[in-house]
Amino acid sequence: MGQVVGVIGAGQLARMMLPPAIELDIDLRVFAAGRGESADRAVTEVGDMHVLEEVLAFARGVDVVTFDHEHVPQDVLRGLVDAGVAVRPGPHALQYAQDKLLMRRRLAELGIPIPEWAEVRDEAELQAFIDANGGVAVLKTPRGGYDGKGVRIVRSGAEGADWFEAGEPLLVEERVDFRRELAQLVARRPSGEIALWPIVETVQRDGVCAEVLAPAPGAEGADDRLGYVAATIAQSVALGLDVTGVLAVELFETTDQRILVNELAMRPHNSGHWTIDGSTTSQFEQHLRAVLDLPLGDTGMTAPHAVMVNVLGGPQEGSYGDRYERAMHAHPDAKIHSYGKSARPGRKVGHVTVAGPELDDVAYRARAAAAAFDDDSTV
Secondary structure (H helix, E strand, C coil): CCEEEEEECCCHHHHHHHHHHCCCCCCCCCCCCCCCCCHHHHEEEECCCCCHHHHHHCCCCEEEECCCCCCHHHHHHHHHHHCCCCCCCCHHHHHHHCCCCHHHHHHHHHHHCCCCEEEEHHHHHHHHHHHCCCCCCCCCCCCCCCCCCCCEEEHHHHHHHHHHHHCCCCCCCCCCCCEEEEEEEEEEEECCEEEEEECEEEEEEECCCEEEEEECCCCCCCCCCHHHHHHHHHHHHHEEEEECCCEEEEEEECCEEEEEEEEEEECCCHHCCCHHHHCCCHHHHHHHHHHHCCCCCCCCCCCEEEEEEEEEECCCCCCHHHHHHHHHHHCCCEEECCCCCCCCCCCEEEEEEEEEECHHHHHHHHHHHHCCCCCCCCC
């Protein structure tokens, strides 16, 4: 089609936008902080995303700017918009993914179901919230937290003392009694079309997503209440915040069967990586379609079940090459995705997806293939 999409950030999400961009004849250009990142082969500009002039020089050569992450400062985003650059999602939407206090406040205004929360500025205010919510709460830094960072369980106001030293307000929430975590992905284009994938269950380990089961067990039927509620919430969020592109709405399913919004991500998300191999249209292709305001693709699954398992850490001894060969030999039906990252404990270095008719079998094979990259694996 000859259109040009500029991506700010050169991580694995930008890397995974490359194959669908090539298939759709979209010129993908990447603005990176430096060389050697996951999407290095698509990097056309290296610069500082905090400097408007550098980002603007990159943006003038593209049809639309989108993102690999949500950390571009608001003054830079608004400077791009003021210069006539199409930015999707726009800064008016991204602010809610950048600041958890703004997000909670706006979702409450929209009537979206969320945990009990408060803005606290000192130990006394934090203690008052803890006392009113069963003696325990979840304290979060409003900006910058991800994969368990910037989050802690607290049982006294004193446990937030070091964070209060920065002089900024913090977000405190009730500790939700949940039975599992879910995610609902939705895509929206500027002209209004919306598409949703099946709701999925996410399995977290040490605050990091380890597995995704699609669809979420118990949500297989077209008339399923869980899927309907999650889809309604995600559409309300996308419309209420005026999100364009892919939006991931992370959810809690509580023990009393309520669905609450936990976090938002306004970009392709780890909970949607399974769509590359398990859906007619991947979240990465859909994101490109959406930000260019092109018709959205079908989001149906290619098999009844798909399971994605993250490769966390990677081999600390030996080479990736040996592990790939072993995994490919033992699990020829597994789709293996590398992020081009060096091994490091706890780091997301890739993922494996298996799709098929039986959930237990699919999950077993996906886990076994991902385990081939563990140091103690004999696969």
